[in-house]
Amino acid sequence: VTFPPKLVRTRGGLLIAIVVTGVVWFELRTVVGMLLGVDIPAVPYLIGGLVIISALAVFADLSRSELEEGRA
């Protein structure tokens, strides 16, 4: 059996990271609501999440590009 010799980085990972983080963020409101009884308004919470996750995604993508450039 042969394996790829070095780390393979793809934007697929970034996509999945965004989606999974989005789902965790979304579920967090349910947890806070059900366990603590804190009713966070849905619209500002979700917009806030969108902004934060987008910013993180852009940052992660830029860091990755710099890392790859450095390696090249």
Add this chain to the structure above:
Amino acid sequence: MSTDTPSFLDRYPEDAAIVRQAFLVSFVALGLGALFGIVQALHRTNILRIIQSADYYTALTAHGVLLVIVFTIFFLVGVYHWAITRSLERTPANRTFTKAWLGLMSLGSGIAGVTILLGFVPQIDISADVLFTFYAPLQAHPLFYAGLTVFIIGTWLAGADWFRTYLQWRRDNSGERIPLQAFMVLTTMVMWYIATIGVAVSVLFFLLPWSLGLIDSVNPLLTRTLFWFFGHPVVYFWLLPAYLLWYTVMPKIAGGRLFSDPLARVVFVLFVLLSTPVGIHHQYVDPGIAEGFKFIAMTNTMFLLLPSFLTAFTVVASIEHGARQRGGTGLLGWLRALPWRDPAFTGMALAGLMFAAGGFSGMINAGMNINYLVHNTLWVPGHFHLTVGTAVALTFMAGTYWLWPQLTNREIYSRPIALGQVVLWFGGMALMSNAMHVSGLFGIPRRTAEPQYTGFEFETAFGSVGELNIQLALGGTLLFISTLLFLGNLALSLDMPKTSGMGQTLPPALSGPTDSPRVLDNLKLWTAIALVLVVLAYVLPLGAIIADGGLLGSGGDAYPALVAHGLAVLPEAAGEAVARLLGVIP
């Protein structure tokens, strides 16, 4: 990735055709089932109503039966036929027999499916609005039960076909360990044979004669119990092909090898032993079954967590091994080295993640006391949309992206669309399932077109019911779009040019079969123990049910009960109730 290995189609062209035909039926059912799914999601949330509420049960039955009977089991026979053929490296002894079981399954599904769909045609007095849980007092047209019978006989013959292939292999390979995929196929079928005893007795001795008018009544509790005798292990019948893909295909796609062949065998043996003697955990609120029997079922159910945890460990260890082979390092840094761009891998990984969540909500269902909180609420569909609706369905779709090129020698039309499709399913299900679970905790019922009763408001701990409805409808819509993307992508793949290099091999496990005791391969032993456990779990409850309610029940009309009949008996019943209250009648 192009390889020099001959594809499955190159090696076994006739078997590749069998697998493709099974997948074709499976995916037609998937499309139809998804259509009825979106119809329901939009109807019960009152966002778009294109059917009458009176037809809701027809849509619900079609959704359930088409997806959890036809879609899943046809995919199972397809993938298992592929697995047994490739792992034993031999084709069936009698091709006509193979075609016969596939034909019987297709015929049975067709009869049952058409009978259900005729429920939408009021001019024809044929219907089967009995849901996937088709026990009394709901009664279907005899054609529905006949179709199911033919279908199940087809699955039995499929198992017989695979066992015959195995026995021929065994004659030529005495003393060798059963190849892992073949072992998985055979143990699954052992479990299926045991599980279907319940549904066969229920349909052949009670429901079919009852619908034909040969007997006047049945004992509803008996048919419920016989249904759940089959109804719980059937969930593992859906799940085990997904396990087969997780254990044997996913590590390869991740770039590694299965961590432990013996652990995989132990898991499948545990499913043979524990799948069936647990069905009564679906009947915690049934008054005719003693609490002690329910407690035993709960205990057995909790034991089933063990194979799930073993699977979580083994599969994650395998893909971690793959990631490290690809250069991944660190405690969690290896996650970044996985092939997330590959829809087959990503779909299976996301399906596994959802399965973990489904396992936790399943523990709530299985707990005897906590179950009372969520029983018959929308929580329960929320749970099984994570398990069969994602762990199984998403793995099947992801597995198709890997398997289809080997069955056709054609590439998938668009891998980016495929990746988007599996991610969309994950996101859509997160929304829909979350809404269902939360709605269930607020007491919103399942199986109704009109969950909001007039003059009554559900109290929510946070947010609102309206918000949950939007979430559910949005999630359902995303799932429907995802299904269309899957089917469309596959349909377009049919037109892709034929090419070579589609073959794939599966690497051996890091810890191979010789590291485990040979007794694991003793199918007769596990079958015998499984039967003993079933007898211990079911003989006393079934005896008590028959002793209390009779083999054929105490009479009564089948549903739909006439309102006029209810009105006629109401005054008498009310009078008796008042008399009892006043102490006139002791």
